[in-house]
Amino acid sequence: MNQHSGTTAVPRPAVEVDEESAPFFDAAARGILMVQRCDDCRAWLAPVARLCTECLSESVSWTAASGRGSVHTFGIMHQIYHPGFESEIPYNIAVVELEEGPRLQTNIVGCANSDITVGMKVSVTFDKISDTVSIPKFAPA
Amino acid sequence: MSRDWMGDSLTLAARAVKLALEDAGLKKDDLDGLLVNAGVSGAGPRRDGNLSLNLQTTLGLRDLKLANHMNGAGSTAGQMVQYAALAIQAGICNVVACVFADAPLTPGQSAGAAYGSRGPARGIAALGTHYGFFGANASYALAARRHMALFGTTHDQLGAIAISNRKWAQMNPRALRRAPLTLEDYHRSRWICEPLHLLDCTLVNNGGVAVIVASPERAAGLKQPPVYVQGMGQGHPGNPRRAGYENEVNTGAAIAKAAAFKMAGVTNDDVDICELYDCYTYTTLVTLEDYGFCKKGEGGPFVADGRLEPGGPLPTNTGGGQLSGYYMWGMTPLSEAVIQTRGQAGERQVKKHDLVLVSTQGGVLDYHATLLLSPHKSL
Ligand SMILES: [Zn+2]
Numbered sequence: 217m218n219q220h221s222g223t224t225a226v227p228r229p230a231v232e233v234d235e236e237s238a239p240f241f242d243a244a245a246r247g248i249l250m251v252q253r254c255d256d257c258r259a260w261l262a263p264v265a266r267l268c269t270e271c272l273s274e275s276v277s278w279t280a281a282s283g284r285g286s287v288h289t290f291g292i293m294h295q296i297y298h299p300g301f302e303s304e305i306p307y308n309i310a311v312v313e314l315e316e317g318p319r320l321q322t323n324i325v326g327c328a329n330s331d332i333t334v335g336m337k338v339s340v341t342f343d344k345i346s347d348t349v350s351i352p353k354f355a356p357a
Numbered sequence: 358m359s360r361d362w363m364g365d366s367l368t369l370a371a372r373a374v375k376l377a378l379e380d381a382g383l384k385k386d387d388l389d390g391l392l393v394n395a396g397v398s399g400a401g402p403r404r405d406g407n408l409s410l411n412l413q414t415t416l417g418l419r420d421l422k423l424a425n426h427m428n429g430a431g432s433t434a435g436q437m438v439q440y441a442a443l444a445i446q447a448g449i450c451n452v453v454a455c456v457f458a459d460a461p462l463t464p465g466q467s468a469g470a471a472y473g474s475r476g477p478a479r480g481i482a483a484l485g486t487h488y489g490f491f492g493a494n495a496s497y498a499l500a501a502r503r504h505m506a507l508f509g510t511t512h513d514q515l516g517a518i519a520i521s522n523r524k525w526a527q528m529n530p531r532a533l534r535r536a537p538l539t540l541e542d543y544h545r546s547r548w549i550c551e552p553l554h555l556l557d558c559t560l561v562n563n564g565g566v567a568v569i570v571a572s573p574e575r576a577a578g579l580k581q582p583p584v585y586v587q588g589m590g591q592g593h594p595g596n597p598r599r600a601g602y603e604n605e606v607n608t609g610a611a612i613a614k615a616a617a618f619k620m621a622g623v624t625n626d627d628v629d630i631c632e633l634y635d636c637y638t639y640t641t642l643v644t645l646e647d648y649g650f651c652k653k654g655e656g657g658p659f660v661a662d663g664r665l666e667p668g669g670p671l672p673t674n675t676g677g678g679q680l681s682g683y684y685m686w687g688m689t690p691l692s693e694a695v696i697q698t699r700g701q702a703g704e705r706q707v708k709k710h711d712l713v714l715v716s717t718q719g720g721v722l723d724y725h726a727t728l729l730l731s732p733h734k735s736l
Contacts, residue, residue, distance in 0.1 A: 229486045237480030262598045263481045269597055289506070289605060291498035292551035297491035306548070309490050311499060317600040321485050334506035351487060 228300035231349050236264055239278040244350040249340045251318045253279040262318035283340035284357060285314040292329050312338055312354050326355030358531060358564035358683035360462055365406025366398040369565030370458035371415050377454065377567035382580030385416060388569075390423035390450040392441060394433040396459025396686060397472065399426070408458050422450040430719025431634055432591070432609075433457070434566075434687025435726030439589045441570035451575055457688040458565030468561035493636065494558060496721040498550035501639035503605035505552060507654065510642070512552065514657035516543035518638040519556045519680055521665040526677025528667070528705035533560055534681040557638045559679040566688035568695060573734060584698045587712070587736055588623070588729035590616025596723060606654075609725030610647035610716055617727040621712075621736060625649055628729075629709045630697050631671060632690035634718035635678040641665075644716050645673075672707045687717030691728070698730045712736070 233241045240263055243250040252261040254268035255275040261268060265276050290310035296302055308329050313319045324332050325341060338354035345351055363369060370393060378385060395408040410426050423444050429436045434457055441453035462468060472492050478485075490496070504510050520540060526532035538556070546555040576583040592609025596602065618624065625648070635641040642656035650671065651659040665673035676682045676693035683689060694715045696702050715728040 228489070229483065231483040231487050232479045234480040240481060260599065289499045289503040291495055291502055291553075292548070293489055293491070293495060294548040295491070295494065295550060298486070298489075301489055304489075306551070307489055309488055309495055309499070309550075313600050319598045319600070321488055321490055323488050334502065345487075351484065 225303065226299040228345075229298055231345070231351065233349060241349055243278070243280065244342055244352055245344075245348070247342055249281045249283045249352050250278045251281045251314065251316065251320075252276045260314075260316040260318050262320065281314050281316050281318075283314075285312045285338055285354065287311075287324065287332060287334055287336045287338060287354075288313040288319055289334055290324065290332050308332060310354070320352070323353045324355070325353045331356075358533065358562050358685065360533065360560075360562045362460070362462070362464060363563055364460070365404075366395055366408040366458040366460045366565070367406045367412060367415055369460060369563065370408045370412050370456045370567070373456050373458060373565035373567035374412070374416060374454050377569050380581060381569050383452065383569065385418060387452050388418055388454050389421055390441060390444060390453030391418060391421055392423070392437040392453060392455045393426050394428065394437065394457045394686070395426065396457060397461050398459050399428065408456075412456070423453060429724050429726065431636065431686045432717045432719040432724040432726040434691045435589070435715060435717035435728050436591065438568065438570055438586065438691070438728060439591070439726060442586050442589065445570065445572050451571060453570045454567055455570060456565065456567040457685055459685070460563040461561055462563050472561060493721065494550045494553060497637045497639060498553045500605035500643075500722060501557075501637065502552050503603070504639065504643065504656075507603075507606060508657065510657035512544065512554075513540065514661045515557055515638040515642065516540050517661045517663070518635070518641050518665065519543050521660070521663070521669075522635065522674050522678045522680040522682070524666050525675050525705055526681035528703070529676045529682060532677040532682040533562055534677065538681075553637060553639075556680070559636045559684045560681070561684050564683060564685055566685045566692050568688075568691060582699050582732060584695050585731050585734055586728060587731045588617035588619070588621030588727070590614065590620070590727050592725045592727075593723065604722060606643060608643055608647045608718065608722040610644045610718070610727065611649070613725050613727035614648050617729050621729045623712060623729065623736065627712050627736075628714045629672070629711055630675060630694070630707050630713045631665075631673040631716075632694040632697070632713060633674060633678070633716045634687060634690055635674055635680055636684075636718075638680065640718060640722070641674065641678070643722065644718065648714065648716070667705065675702065675705055675707060686719070687726070690715050690717060694728070694730050698732050700732065
């Protein structure tokens with residue numbers, strides 16, 4: 217099982233960092249997973265939160281998460297919607313619930329698709345797809 | 358309804374309104390309200406032939422008292438009827454055409470391309486595309502997986518829904534998939550996104566459907582027997598995307614049902630027919646649970662014994678639904694509900710049709726509208 221983007225003739229869709237997401241990707245390049253957290257009520261929030269969904273504070277900050285979590289749900293894609301996935305099908309898509317609470321879309325790496333289960337413990341790992349962009353993925357913990 | 362090109366969505370919508378007026382025995386000048394929903398043709402770049410409020414001009418409608426281009430995703434059809442009924446009750450207008458039309462299948466574009474494509478994204482939003490999350494198929498696969506993991510729901514049970522729909526479709530001349538279907542066929546159909554097989558997913562087609570809403574007084578004496586809206590409600594749970602929430606297995610149908618059943622003064626036992634939004638087999642299963650026909654998590658065993666099929670105790674998606682009939686978003690369940698309520702479904706007519714439950718549902722189990730329809734003015 218190989219989920220690395222560099223192995224296909226056409227790469228997976230590029231990820232362009234914008235001003236809003238720069239703190240997330242700067243941290244990812246250093247091996248740190250960032251999510252957002254409310255400065256007022258301390259609720260953990262999934263990126264990108266514009267307001268705290270609990271207290272409506274606009275004061276939310278990028279905060280390092282543990283990177284540990286579990287698989288909330290997952291699927292195995294067989295359909296090709298983008299040429300970057302032609303040599304990768306079937307590939308997995310997953311939602312990981314971080315220990316802090318936020319759920320993130322991701323891919324599971326480091327195990328066969330057939331070994332992924334709901335509830336499986338995972339931890340973050342980073343896939344460096346360009347000089348400037350690293351993508352968080354999750355591997356069995 | 359067809360998988361072939363029959364015209365752009367604006368043309369299909371105009372034809373649908375024309376047919377609905379003829380069916381009701383009304384003239385276009387009788388309309389003083391217009392609610393439109395454009396499907397995916399309303400989401401792309403603006404083109405002349407895409408349905409919008411320009412339908413008013415296309416149909417030559419003058420001096421309307423209500424007009425809106427509505428978007429509650431797949432729940433819109435039920436919502437349009439609700440807003441039309443509320444406006445009529447409030448005295449704002451008298452006769453409202455509610456129309457959905459879409460033309461996603463063009464000679465050069467597949468269903469997957471029409472529904473799975475994503476425009477360019479930047480930042481965090483681009484991550485989903487990079488991970489390979491495409492279209493509704495992926496999202497519903499994730500929801501179905503969660504249900505299967507929590508409750509042990511099986512493919513045989515999801516397959517039973519597909520088979521039930523097909524049995525009904527075989528009696529519906531408008532249905533687009535009518536070939537016999539076995540559980541083996543279901544299991545053999547290719548994976549789209551595991552755990553969803555091709556036959557777990559709706560078909561996609563071009564077409565248009567219109568319904569006309571009027572007061573009981575205005576509807577009396579028209580060409581068709583009136584269909585009374587006895588109850589209505591909406592439920593939009595909101596998905597916080599963090600621990601403690603189970604949006605994949607709990608939909609707004611539960612919230613909408615409470616309001617609609619209270620308004621009608623009925624219980625589940627009073628429902629004769631279910632017409633449910635069934636973009637996926639799983640959507641039918643989870644909606645039945647949220648409507649309270651069985652306990653949460655027991656939808657699998659509930660549907661597995663032919664309960665929803667012709668002759669079964671809870672006739673469901675009696676035109677073949679979206680899976681085997683035709684995909685007109687919420688107009689699929691609503692149109693079949695109108696046909697059954699009037700007693701005009703021919704070979705597939707359910708004998709007892711005093712109360713028909715309609716679900717329209719959109720997003721990824723995010724938006725929901727419920728209607729309770731009856732041929733009787735009072736229950
Ligand atoms: Zn807060």
